[in-house]
Amino acid sequence: MLANIFQQTRLAGRQMQRAAVRSSHGRVQVVTRAIAVGQKLPEGKFKYFDGEGQMRDVTTDELCKGKKVVLFAVPGAFTPTCSLKHVPGFVDKADEFKTKGVDTIACVSVNDAFVMAAWGKDLKAGDKVLMLADGNGQFTKALGVELDLVDKGLGLRSRRYSMYVEDGVVKVLHLEEGGAFTVSSAEDMLGSLP
Amino acid sequence: MPIAVGDKVPAATFHVPDANGMPQPLTTEQLFGGKKVLLFAVPGAYTPTCSKQHLPGFVESADALKAKGVDTIACLSVNDAFVMGAWGQSIGVGDKVTMLADGAAAFTKAVGLDQDLSEAGLGVRSQRYAMLVEDGVVKVLNVEPARGLTCSSAASMLEGL
Numbered sequence: 001m002l003a004n005i006f007q008q009t010r011l012a013g014r015q016m017q018r019a020a021v022r023s024s025h026g027r028v029q030v031v032t033r034a035i036a037v038g039q040k041l042p043e044g045k046f047k048y049f050d051g052e053g054q055m056r057d058v059t060t061d062e063l064c065k066g067k068k069v070v071l072f073a074v075p076g077a078f079t080p081t082c083s084l085k086h087v088p089g090f091v092d093k094a095d096e097f098k099t100k101g102v103d104t105i106a107c108v109s110v111n112d113a114f115v116m117a118a119w120g121k122d123l124k125a126g127d128k129v130l131m132l133a134d135g136n137g138q139f140t141k142a143l144g145v146e147l148d149l150v151d152k153g154l155g156l157r158s159r160r161y162s163m164y165v166e167d168g169v170v171k172v173l174h175l176e177e178g179g180a181f182t183v184s185s186a187e188d189m190l191g192s193l194p
Numbered sequence: 195m196p197i198a199v200g201d202k203v204p205a206a207t208f209h210v211p212d213a214n215g216m217p218q219p220l221t222t223e224q225l226f227g228g229k230k231v232l233l234f235a236v237p238g239a240y241t242p243t244c245s246k247q248h249l250p251g252f253v254e255s256a257d258a259l260k261a262k263g264v265d266t267i268a269c270l271s272v273n274d275a276f277v278m279g280a281w282g283q284s285i286g287v288g289d290k291v292t293m294l295a296d297g298a299a300a301f302t303k304a305v306g307l308d309q310d311l312s313e314a315g316l317g318v319r320s321q322r323y324a325m326l327v328e329d330g331v332v333k334v335l336n337v338e339p340a341r342g343l344t345c346s347s348a349a350s351m352l353e354g355l
Contacts, residue, residue, distance in 0.1 A: 047315040055314070078215070078280040112316045115277050118240040118284070135315035153209035153217050153297035154274045 034144040034159075037173050041165060044139030046108065046132035049117035058132070060139070064168040067103040070189055072162035073140070075147055075179040076154055077111040077119040086160065087123050089186035094128035097186075100193050102164075106130040110137045110157045134158070147178055162189045196306035197325075201332050204304035208270070209295040211279025217295065218275075225294075226330040229265040233294075234324035234346055235307065238316055239273045239281040247343050248322070249285050255348035256290035262355045264326075270294040272302055272319045296320065307337065324351050 035041070044060040063069060072090060074082035090097075090105055097105055105128065109116065113133040120131035134140050140158040147157045162184040164172035172192045174183040197203070203226055209217035225231060234252060236244035252259075252267055259267055267290065271278065275295040282293040302308045302320040311319045324346035326334035334354055336345035344350065 076274060076276055078276040080215075111277070112238065112314075114238055114240040114316075115273070118281075122280070122284075133315055136312070136317055150298070152274075153219075153295055154276075155298060 034175060035163075035170060035173065037170050039170055040168050041170065042139070042142035044134065044142060046134055046139065047113040048130060048132050049113055051127065055113055061168070063104065063106065064165050066167055068101055069165045070097055070102050070105045070162065071108060071165055072106075072160075072184060072186075072189070073108040073145070073158040074160055075109070075149065075157045077109050077115050078122075079179075081179065081181050082109075082160075083119070083123065085181060086185070087119075087125065087129065091123060091125055091128050093186040093190055096190055097193075100190070102193070104130060106132050108132045108134050108139065108158065110134050110140055110155070145175065160184050162186075164189060164193055196337070197332060197335065199332050199335050202330050203327055203332065204301065206296070206301035206304055208301065209275035209297060211275045211282070211293060211295075215276060215279040220294070222301070222330070225266070225268065225292075226327050228329055230263055231266045231268060231327045232259055232264045232324065232351060233268045233270060233327060234322075234348075234351075235270040235302070235320040236322055237271070237309070237311060237319045239271050239277050243322075243341075243343055244271070245281070245285065248347065249282075249287070249291070251343075251348035253285065253287050253290050255352055258352055259348070259355070262352070264355070266292055268292040268294050270296055270301070270320060272296050272299045272308075272317075322346050326351070326355070 041060050046058050050056050074086055087107055094105055107129050111133055112135045116131040116133045125131055137156050140146055145159040147159045149157045160176040160179050162174045163170050176184050203222055206222050208220050210220045212218045236248055249269055256267055269291050273295055274297045278293040278295045296302050299318045307321045307323055308318050309321050323337040325332050338346050
């Protein structure tokens with residue numbers, strides 16, 4: 001019989017929900033739950049190429065503090081759904097988001113900054129969508145949204161999601177199972193903005 | 195201990211982008227078995243030297259290399275097959291160079307030619323090198339001693355054939 005014990009741990013000022021699950025063998029496994037509405041984004045650092053072709057770092061704090069940010073994630077740069085639908089949707093709707101008060105739209109993937117920059121250029125992201133590299137998957141892991149694509153030769157990636165973040169706190173979250181594309185489009189997010 | 199001339203290449207599976215850009219597995223046996231293969235490795239798809247010089251050099255020299263008996267020219271990087279496919283297409287490799295994705299760096303680590311590029315947010319990557327492999331045995335191996343493109347370029351390898 002399984003018993004769920006929810007434990008809220010304060011870790012370096014950051015709240016994380018962990019479920020301690022006791023199995024019938026009496027062993028306890030700790031599972032990090034995925035990020036939820038109302039929680040502060042975990043600390044993360046991304047790399048990206050700026051308008052002048054310089055590689056830069058940006059932390060989640062620098063990205064989100066005092067700002068309204070739409071952050072969406074894809075399983076992989078240059079993969080079909082991501083390239084044909086997900087990113088283009090946000091590029092097309094960028095102006096509408098700005099009109100609704102969104103300061104920044106950013107795309108995250110577990111890819112390096114060179115790949116993200118080349119992909120962004122391919123999709124004409126320009127200055128509409130910031131292409132952020134979560135190269136070692138640290139932010140993705142901290143969010144609890146990893147996607148195992150090892151069998152496809154892609155390693156650990158991110159589940160697809162879109163979120164609206166105000167001053168670092170998640171206000172709206174559309175998290176997909178794996179790489180499905182059902183609730184995380186730009187249209188869905190536009191319609192969900194408070 | 196990195197691989198050396200006279201060694202057999204280790205067994206591994208790469209992913210290769212197919213006509214639709216989807217990853218398909220390709221084993222070292224399938225790639226190297228009974229063939230003369232010129233394999234060159236780059237630190238990263240879409241990085242400057244790799245994109246402007248190394249890969250284009252092999253596309254240009256492909257015919258000359260084939261004339262000297264090379265069956266397959268293959269480009270390897272620790273990137274996934276979607277990225278390798280898109281990159282190859284952007285450079286215009288056509289069917290001249292086979293793009294090999296060593297996504298988990300299995301082959302790269304097995305030949306002992308990996309390098310840590312975590313500082314640049316790239317993680318474990320391959321060193322830049324080129325090797326001529328005949329029926330799975332390394333005949334020529336040119337590993338770049340420093341950053342830049344010298345002994346592992348298409349021109350250098352062509353000269354050495």
